[in-house]
Amino acid sequence: MIEIELDGKKVDIAEGSTVMHAAEKAGTFIPHFCYHKKLSIAANCRMCLVDIEKMPKPMPACATTVTQGMIVRTKTDKAIKAQQSVMEFLLINHPLDCPICDQGGECQLQDIAVGYGGSSSRYQEEKRVVSVKDVGPLISMQEMTRCIHCTRCVRFGQEIAGVMELGMSQRGEHSQIETFVGNTVDSELSGNMIDICPVGALTSKPFRYSARTWELSRRKSISPHDSTGANLVVQVKNNRVMRVVPLENEAVNECWIADRDRFSYEALNGSDRLTAPMIKQGGVWQAVDWQIALEYVANGFKKIGAEFGASSLGALVSPHATLEELYLSSKLMRGLGSNNIDYRLRNAEFPAVEGIRYLGMPIAGLTNLQSVLVVGSSLRKDHPLFAQRIRQAASKGCVVSAIVGKKEDWALPVSHRIDVAAAHWVHALAAVAAAVASEKGMSAPVHEQATPVAIEIARALLSGERKAILLGNGAAHHAQASSLLALAQWIADQTGATFGYLTEAANTVGAQVVNAVPTTDALNAGQMLDGALKALLLINTEPEFDSAAGRKAVDALGKAQMVVSLSPFKANMAFCDVILPVSPFTETSGTFVNAEGRAQSFHAVVQPLGETRPAWKVLRVLGNMLGLSGFDFASSQEVLQSIPDIVVEDVVHISPVRLNNQTVAAVQLSGNAPEPVVAGIYQLDGLVRRSPALQLTSDAKATEPQEVAA
Numbered sequence: 065m066i067e068i069e070l071d072g073k074k075v076d077i078a079e080g081s082t083v084m085h086a087a088e089k090a091g092t093f094i095p096h097f098c099y100h101k102k103l104s105i106a107a108n109c110r111m112c113l114v115d116i117e118k119m120p121k122p123m124p125a126c127a128t129t130v131t132q133g134m135i136v137r138t139k140t141d142k143a144i145k146a147q148q149s150v151m152e153f154l155l156i157n158h159p160l161d162c163p164i165c166d167q168g169g170e171c172q173l174q175d176i177a178v179g180y181g182g183s184s185s186r187y188q189e190e191k192r193v194v195s196v197k198d199v200g201p202l203i204s205m206q207e208m209t210r211c212i213h214c215t216r217c218v219r220f221g222q223e224i225a226g227v228m229e230l231g232m233s234q235r236g237e238h239s240q241i242e243t244f245v246g247n248t249v250d251s252e253l254s255g256n257m258i259d260i261c262p263v264g265a266l267t268s269k270p271f272r273y274s275a276r277t278w279e280l281s282r283r284k285s286i287s288p289h290d291s292t293g294a295n296l297v298v299q300v301k302n303n304r305v306m307r308v309v310p311l312e313n314e315a316v317n318e319c320w321i322a323d324r325d326r327f328s329y330e331a332l333n334g335s336d337r338l339t340a341p342m343i344k345q346g347g348v349w350q351a352v353d354w355q356i357a358l359e360y361v362a363n364g365f366k367k368i369g370a371e372f373g374a375s376s377l378g379a380l381v382s383p384h385a386t387l388e389e390l391y392l393s394s395k396l397m398r399g400l401g402s403n404n405i406d407y408r409l410r411n412a413e414f415p416a417v418e419g420i421r422y423l424g425m426p427i428a429g430l431t432n433l434q435s436v437l438v439v440g441s442s443l444r445k446d447h448p449l450f451a452q453r454i455r456q457a458a459s460k461g462c463v464v465s466a467i468v469g470k471k472e473d474w475a476l477p478v479s480h481r482i483d484v485a486a487a488h489w490v491h492a493l494a495a496v497a498a499a500v501a502s503e504k505g506m507s508a509p510v511h512e513q514a515t516p517v518a519i520e521i522a523r524a525l526l527s528g529e530r531k532a533i534l535l536g537n538g539a540a541h542h543a544q545a546s547s548l549l550a551l552a553q554w555i556a557d558q559t560g561a562t563f564g565y566l567t568e569a570a571n572t573v574g575a576q577v578v579n580a581v582p583t584t585d586a587l588n589a590g591q592m593l594d595g596a597l598k599a600l601l602l603i604n605t606e607p608e609f610d611s612a613a614g615r616k617a618v619d620a621l622g623k624a625q626m627v628v629s630l631s632p633f634k635a636n637m638a639f640c641d642v643i644l645p646v647s648p649f650t651e652t653s654g655t656f657v658n659a660e661g662r663a664q665s666f667h668a669v670v671q672p673l674g675e676t677r678p679a680w681k682v683l684r685v686l687g688n689m690l691g692l693s694g695f696d697f698a699s700s701q702e703v704l705q706s707i708p709d710i711v712v713e714d715v716v717h718i719s720p721v722r723l724n725n726q727t728v729a730a731v732q733l734s735g736n737a738p739e740p741v742v743a744g745i746y747q748l749d750g751l752v753r754r755s756p757a758l759q760l761t762s763d764a765k766a767t768e769p770q771e772v773a774a
Contacts, residue, residue: 068134083114083125083136094138095147095176097154097262098214099126102319103223109154109214111176113146114138122146144180151180157192157237158263159209167264169277173212192237199229200248201760202255202323204269211241211265217257224320225251226444226455226475241265250762251475252448252745255326259309259319270330270757271307275299283669284311286656287325288384288649289748291567292427292449293658294321298329298650298669305329305650305670315428316662322448323761324745324752329650331754332673336633338645339674349637354675358682361642362689364626368599369400376598378404378587381580382605383569384749385679386654387663387710388703390571391578392683392695393603399692403586404597407575409611410568410741412543414588419719420576421540421549423659424564425532426715433457434528435561437465437496437521439548440489441536444474445745445763447566450659451476463524467492469538469739480520487737490544493551494733496521500558509554509728522559531561537568541612541740547731549721554728564721567659569749574657577716578707595620602629603679604646606636606750612741630679633750645676648751652678653700661716665704743767 065076070083070090077086082105087094097109105127113122117135122143125136137143155177162168197205215232218241222228229249233240243249249257258266280299287294294317299307308329310321341357342349352360369377377400381393390407397405408414430436430453443466444451455476458464465480467489482492494512499522501508508514514522525531533552542548556563567573575581582588587596593613600621607617621627622639629636632648646652651672655665672678680700687695697703710716743749744767746758758764 066130066132068130068132068136070136071138077130081130083116083123083128083130083134084112086130086136087125087138092138094125095180096126097172097176097212098216100216100260103216103219103260106215106219109212110150111147111154113143113150115140115143148180148182151177152182152185154212155181155185156187157209158212159191159207161207161210165207165210165264166267166272167261171264172262194240197242198248199243200250200254200762201757202269202327203249203258204267204272205242205265207267208241208265210263212263213239213241214262215241216260216262217241217266220257220260221251223459224256224452224455225253226452227251229254230257248762252323252445252763253320253452255323256310256320268307270327275301275306280306284666285649285669286570286664286666287321288570288656289324289328289752290322290447290449291423291569291572291659292317292322292447293570293656293662293664294325294449295664296321296325300670303670305332315426316658317449320449320452324748324755324758327757328751328755330756330758331633331751332648332650334754334756336754337673338632338634338643339676340645341675342643344641354677357642357644358685358689361626361628361644362686364641365400365599365690368625372598374401375404375586377402378592378597378599379601379603380409380589380592380605380607380611381405381407381575381603382409382610382749383407383572383575385571385604386649386652386700387571387574387578387657387707388654388680388700389603389683390575390580391703391707392680392687393601394578394580395694396683396687396690396692397601399687399694400690403583404592405580406582406589406592407572407580408589409593409605409607410541410743411545411589412541412612412738412740413545414590415546416584417576417581419722420573420661421565421721422567422573422576422661422718423534424721425562425660427453427658427660429530430454430532431456433462433530433532435463435465435524435531437467437525437533437555439467439493439533439535439552440486440539440542440740441468441534441566442472442538442742443536444472446537446568446742448745450566465521465524467496480517480524482515482517486538486542486739489539489542490547490551490731490733490737492518493548493555494731497551497555497728500526500555504558509551510731510733512733525555525559525561529560531559533561533563535563535565537566537742538740540565540568541742543737543740544732547733550728550731553721565659570656570658573659573661573716573718574655574663577657577709577718593617593620595623597624599626600624600628602627602631602636602640604631604750606631608636609747609753610743610749614741630682631750632676633754635750644682645674646679646682647672647676651676652680654680655704655710655712657716661718663710663712663714663716665712
């Protein structure tokens, strides 16, 4: 540690730190624009000039490394005059358009100009004008004249997103931040550029001109999409969600969110929202009140259960549903005497499972890995924030290896990769196992030849201390998922690596915690989607797009006597008999359990739309109408408290991922496994599918819903 003096206070700071780091530790504010704690040092705005003893001129705090005994003053005339001069230069060409700027009220330049700017300008020359740029449906670059060339957006693309989509062209007063050769900004993390822009140069296209920042109330929430469990701030005006931005949580999402977390809110206010219960009579949909709809459902389930037995009833639940909804769905079906409940809609294999398939390590630990093998994942698109952490690890020397179905740009250096069809993933992983066995001088667990690439992967996993084997969505949905897991587990045991699943959805782990899976003698999701039931309950899912059955599910489910859909949207109308409007995540309280097993609860941020009701309440009332015991809950918190082994805002204590009575000896190398069904980045759930801005992106156009469901 090094001791310096900062404005008369002694500050201990690690060697190699900068004056800015010391000021942050001491709680001293130094004005700045280009500095950001997650980005490299650029030192190009010069706003953070400070007075350092024995230095002939003011020095930038962000780029000046501390030395023992250094004396720094941030409030002397020398420092303040330097900062005021920099501000004067920054404002020479800045347009005086604060009244119409979307950044007004939360603009770093505006705030600092109050303290360091002048009341008038000595410059009378004509201000420069930068041409309008169209870079896609998410980011607006209409007013790049406001840009102060801090290059935060450029560095974010290079260092965090892994793709340099923006850069600075030309020189001097002609300098511009732009894409090149007419490209659009297509990164799945691009919206973070809006947050880190210190002026109004980059703004949100969907939010543009819809509200002023001081009109918005801010409420915490959790992302309902992928398994990161990103912490959000949902901004509301007149009971309407207007904007979503990140809430900083270093252990989960740091200060970033993916674009689908940021822009999917558009679906909440869309025309496809269901606002009243509806029953199909004679092929015609009719709106009814809740009492009639629930009595119709309860009587229908009672009648079908009495006529065909409890085994004719079942439920397909979304892994994006809240923990409380999943728990009550399971409790409802088992109360009726049926064990036909499943969340594994896209799976091709349904083994009996012991333990819980989860990440197997803290999310924050991904940043510090020294070696990682990723199997069956479109990492960058399936898990943008996990990819970002692995990208940071790679920048520090982590050896990244991959076994994937097609060559994709992960926007990070992949040292070793095996690009083979999904049918050969088991062979490829078995070759790595054989290479590990060969390196350790032991017999291979299965008969497979080690390839040169497999040997390199094995050596990478055998070196270092912090290493992991991560199975992606493709591996989870694979027809030989058990064999992939058994091999990954064996390799991890032999190399000292951790192993686990990246997991697909916001509550994939939570669904396992509450046992929303069938018993061995009950029907799994594949069998239920094949039309094996007489009555079916769909919880927040659209089988046509959310399951491996795809369009076939429409015909199969249409043969059932009763299908009831609980959804925020007008969904499943082709084969359903009843659709009940239930709240999306912004209109209900609940809990998500992310990939590492962290249970995070949230509250509703707006009132339910129309006659919409929280799904946990609908399930509770159905339980009461069906005469089932244990459905006397007054709040979602009471439901949560009745679930065993859940500790909110902490990591749930879950048993390691282990196969049920299966060892690596049971691995099946043969087999003609089809390509696993994996949703595209903007086809993952009903919210992102209904976001107009997200559906205009290049990623969405590359993966239409029909292709996902096929």
